[in-house]
Amino acid sequence: MSLRFVLDPDLTPDLREGIVDLWVDVTNAGGAVGFVAPVGAAEVRPVAERTLADITDGPDRLLVGYEGDCLVAVLIFADNRFRLKTHWGILKRVMVHPDTQGRGYGLDLMREAARRAPELGWRALHVTVRGGLGLERFYARLGYREIGRLPGALRVAPGDDRDEILMWRDLDEPAG
DSSP: OOOEEEESOOOOHHHHHHHHHHHHHHHHTTOOSSOOSSOOHHHHHHHHHHHHHHHHSSSOEEEEEEETTEEEEEEEEEOOSSGGGTTEEEEEEEEEOGGGTTSSHHHHHHHHHHHHGGGGTOSEEEEEEETTSOHHHHHHHTTOEEEEEEEEEEEEETTEEEEEEEEEEETTSOOO
């Protein structure tokens, strides 16, 4: 089964709750999306609401993926908020529900993001990943290359600082 993608869906109360639930599930399964497990909806909801406000009020955009009628994938096209950087964008909160892992939905989500980016006027995409999880290999398969690291920038626990890895993909170049 393939995903059905929707760019800029209506952010209904049900979709908002679905995003919070997805965010919690992804985090608690070990996903690196801004929190460290264990986490609950009460912790995620305030961050999600601020994130969604940047979508409803602009300038960020939301891409969601559905398996049937079930929300299983999300990413945010984040605007740089700087006029000299309008030709490229940032991908944030790239999430696929852990129950659907292994179906290729992460690849599908990222390919859809690359397909949609030119509609936003973007010629390149940037994403950051948490070191120590091997995520850079996933993105490399999609044509992203590591362009730098911020050593120890992410403190996931006392004594456990991880690199923040900066990844970049020129959309004019074919994916890996």
